[in-house]
Amino acid sequence: MSVQQGLSPGAVGSEMLTKEYGDLLLAYLAQLDVEYVFGIPGGAIEPFYNALARSERRGGPRAIVARHETGAAFMADGYSRNTGKLGVCCATTGPGATNLITGVAATSEYDIPLLVITAQTPLSSFGIGAVQESSCTAINTVALFQQFCRYSTLVSHPDQFERKLITAIMTAFSERGPAHISIPMDVMAQSHTSGKPQFDLPALLNKPSLLDSAAVAQLITEVDQCRNPVFLIGDEAAEAIGLILTVAMQIDAQIVVTPQGKGLVSPYHPLFHGVIGIAGHRDARELLTDSPVDRVFVIGAHLGQWATSGWDLQLFNKRIIHIEENEANFAKTPMASLHVRGRLETIFETVLSKLENRPRAHENVAQHNVDNPLLNHKRSFRLDDEAGFISAAVPIKPQRLMRELPNIFPAHTHYLADVGNSFAWAIHYLHPYDRRISGRRDARGGLFRATLDFAPMGWAIGAAVGTALAHRGEPIVCITGDGSMLMSGQEITVAIEERLPVVFVVLNDSAYGMVKHGQRLTGAEPIAFKLPKVDFAAFAKAMGAQAYVIKSADDLLALDSRAICMHPGPTLLDVRIDGEETPPIGGRTDILKSST
Numbered sequence: 139m140s141v142q143q144g145l146s147p148g149a150v151g152s153e154m155l156t157k158e159y160g161d162l163l164l165a166y167l168a169q170l171d172v173e174y175v176f177g178i179p180g181g182a183i184e185p186f187y188n189a190l191a192r193s194e195r196r197g198g199p200r201a202i203v204a205r206h207e208t209g210a211a212f213m214a215d216g217y218s219r220n221t222g223k224l225g226v227c228c229a230t231t232g233p234g235a236t237n238l239i240t241g242v243a244a245t246s247e248y249d250i251p252l253l254v255i256t257a258q259t260p261l262s263s264f265g266i267g268a269v270q271e272s273s274c275t276a277i278n279t280v281a282l283f284q285q286f287c288r289y290s291t292l293v294s295h296p297d298q299f300e301r302k303l304i305t306a307i308m309t310a311f312s313e314r315g316p317a318h319i320s321i322p323m324d325v326m327a328q329s330h331t332s333g334k335p336q337f338d339l340p341a342l343l344n345k346p347s348l349l350d351s352a353a354v355a356q357l358i359t360e361v362d363q364c365r366n367p368v369f370l371i372g373d374e375a376a377e378a379i380g381l382i383l384t385v386a387m388q389i390d391a392q393i394v395v396t397p398q399g400k401g402l403v404s405p406y407h408p409l410f411h412g413v414i415g416i417a418g419h420r421d422a423r424e425l426l427t428d429s430p431v432d433r434v435f436v437i438g439a440h441l442g443q444w445a446t447s448g449w450d451l452q453l454f455n456k457r458i459i460h461i462e463e464n465e466a467n468f469a470k471t472p473m474a475s476l477h478v479r480g481r482l483e484t485i486f487e488t489v490l491s492k493l494e495n496r497p498r499a500h501e502n503v504a505q506h507n508v509d510n511p512l513l514n515h516k517r518s519f520r521l522d523d524e525a526g527f528i529s530a531a532v533p534i535k536p537q538r539l540m541r542e543l544p545n546i547f548p549a550h551t552h553y554l555a556d557v558g559n560s561f562a563w564a565i566h567y568l569h570p571y572d573r574r575i576s577g578r579r580d581a582r583g584g585l586f587r588a589t590l591d592f593a594p595m596g597w598a599i600g601a602a603v604g605t606a607l608a609h610r611g612e613p614i615v616c617i618t619g620d621g622s623m624l625m626s627g628q629e630i631t632v633a634i635e636e637r638l639p640v641v642f643v644v645l646n647d648s649a650y651g652m653v654k655h656g657q658r659l660t661g662a663e664p665i666a667f668k669l670p671k672v673d674f675a676a677f678a679k680a681m682g683a684q685a686y687v688i689k690s691a692d693d694l695l696a697l698d699s700r701a702i703c704m705h706p707g708p709t710l711l712d713v714r715i716d717g718e719e720t721p722p723i724g725g726r727t728d729i730l731k732s733s734t
């Protein structure tokens with residue numbers, strides 16, 4: 139059925155006549171192939187939702203309605219991380235806008251290009267205390283968002299609209315982060331003569347392949363001369379990960395990753411030695427402090443406190459060569475002997491072209507792994523608790539849960555781990571059977587995501603919905619805590635509505651587990667960590683999702699995971715874990731202890 143066939147004759151007529159500034163905004167999003175706008179409606183943002191309704195009928199970007207505005211921002215975050223596209227979220231004036239804040243702030247830490255649209259009451263109502271007024275004489279949304287957005291502005295006249303919108307979107311990409319525009323409802327609803335964009339936005343956003351050729355020449359000499367190199371890879375290396383791994387194989391560089399870079403390299407890669415930082419692996423740390431290592435190539439790594447165990451100087455010394463597209467990351471490595479800036483894909487293509495005549499150190503191993511992905515699951519790094527990893531104890535230990543998830547879900551499953559013990563357990567013990575070893579790969583194919591620095595609880599629940607919309611039909615597993623579920627679990631209803639096969643794995647320990655164990659490890663008062671016993675399977679079923687209670691590894695292994703992945707909607711696994719197991723967060727509590 140054509141779009142027009144689905145409309146009443148009246149609607150078709152008005153459809154052809156209606157061109158407002160909201161339509162113009164959506165025409166720009168359509169230029170960028172953005173499919174979704176995540177948000178919640180309300181009085182002042184209705185003109186934008188009217189335009190969204192028209193856009194959906196045309197097959198353009200459409201509204202995904204969240205249950206809390208921060209959930210909408212988390213969804214836009216997940217969508218952008220997994221598509222490389224602009225994430226877009228919106229909220230009405232007043233409480234809608236203030237509810238957005240935590241979710242938007244989280245993207246600021248992670249360099250996610252995000253367009254944040256908030257509404258305002260009509261211009262004529264500014265300064266007189268209109269319902270939900272948020273102008274500069276009221277709660278001042280523009281000023282609030284200015285604190286953590288790369289750009290925040292009020293569109294106070296229709297003539298500003300197009301240029302401010304373009305500037306916001308370009309800033310979101312060039313400065314990697316959220317850009318906010320606040321639009322009074324009368325401005326949004328103004329007629330626009332054509333509804334057609336004046337600018338070719340994709341052309342404006344086209345990234346030139348800039349690189350510092352002198353530094354790249356030096357890098358090539360270093361790559362050529364090093365005897366015992368290590369690659370330390372972060373999440374910002376995603377775009378070039380295939381090339382980077384090919385170079386690593388060529389020069390026999392050992393590989394470690396930051397927690398955020400974890401999803402880019404198979405844990406069974408023949409050169410992989412684990413994750414650095416808090417909850418990481420001691421072998422990864424030992425490799426970086428190993429004296430025969432002569433060069434550590436840090437690539438696309440946002441070296442925050444979590445990733446570096448509090449900027450442990452033993453790990454970071456003059457052996458470092460830091461390669462980045464995002465120059466802000468250089469601020470963390472004053473000790474590096476060389477900083478190389480430029481687009482990682484271009485840099486590694488150049489390096490590879492110079493190495494072409496070298497024999498590939500790991501060709502046979504790579505081939506073997508690709509052909510027999512399930513035969514060769516050897517880890518080159520130790521776990522802190524190998525016994526817990528295979529334990530058959532009931533209740534199930536979180537270590538064992540992490541071990542079994544990749545055994546029951548397919549190799550290409552995307553995992554998200556939420557704030558709390560979930561991400562600590564996952565960083566250390568979750569090892570998906572990623573079959574990718576090197577070569578060209580989908581730049582956004584990272585199989586593990588967490589948000590560690592700003593670390594808002596409930597992030598993974600919303601971000602999993604955005605991830606599922608980005609990877610329609612692919613298996614998505616969201617590992618979260620009961621505390622996060624009680625904070626943001628209502629977003630599961632969005633997955634139900636959109637028929638998204640997200641598996642929500644709830645580590646149910648009737649506690650804010652990270653708080654409980656953090657207090658124990660630091661000797662603080664044991665206070666305020668208890669949560670009520672909640673039957674999350676019943677909670678999920680009440681919302682319309684399917685759900686199972688898991689008490690043991692046997693319960694987990696008995697699940698029909700194929701049916702779960704094929705199910706047109708979410709599934710919740712209410713996992714009654716052993717909450718007495720101490721998570722691998724010692725590094726974090728040491729930092730907290732030394733701060734008091």
Ligand SMILES: Cc1ncc(C[n+]2csc(CCOP(=O)(O)OP(=O)(O)O)c2C)c(N)n1
Nearest residue numbers: 558559560594595619620621622650651652
């Ligand atoms: C929005 C927000 N509030 C509070 C915190 C502090 N905090 C960090 S982890 C945590 C406990 C998380 O509990 P739960 O979701 O049950 O996960 P668990 O640690 O038990 O696995 C809290 C309260 C936070 N990071 N974010």
